[in-house]
Amino acid sequence: MRGIRGAITVGENNKEEIWQAARILVAQILRRNRVKTEDIGAAIFSATEDLTAAFPSTGARCLPGFDAVPLFDARQCAIDGSMDHCIRVLLLVDTTRKQSEIQHVYMGRAQALRPDLRSF
Structure with missing residues (x-):
């Protein structure tokens, strides 16, 4: 099993x-x-304190095949000076790929x- 990380920012x-x-x-x-x-x-999502309108996992649930994936949402730690409007995810994936072959994805300001x- 490997962990694959990612993050993205939203405007509002x-x-x-x-x-x-x-x-x-x-x-x-x-x-x-x-x-x-x-x-x-499993997929574990976190969102910064300023994102209160929705759970990120609800959006992911709409992806094909995600009806059976265990999803979890959490609040990102509020650290002074940290990035705002940010969604992070950790996917726990069964794979034979080496850690060095995993491509973590960070988009937008993230x-x-x-x-x-x-x-990319």
Whole structure:
């Protein structure tokens, strides 16, 4: 099992925008890592304190095959100076890929969280 991380930012605390961002982020992680939904053990989402309009997992639940994936939402720690309007995800995935072969996905302003990763 491997963990695949990702993050994305939204412009506003809006239900549709939060759901759309979660779907885009998860879809990119799945595509870049060639992951099938049946290989996902769980998806753990977190959102910053300023995102209160919706659960990110509700957006991901609409993706094909995600009706059977265990999803969990949490509140991101409120740290002074941390990025706002940010959704993060950790997918726990059954894979034979090495840790160095995993592509973590950071989109929008969230790319600044992992400047060591190459942007696509």
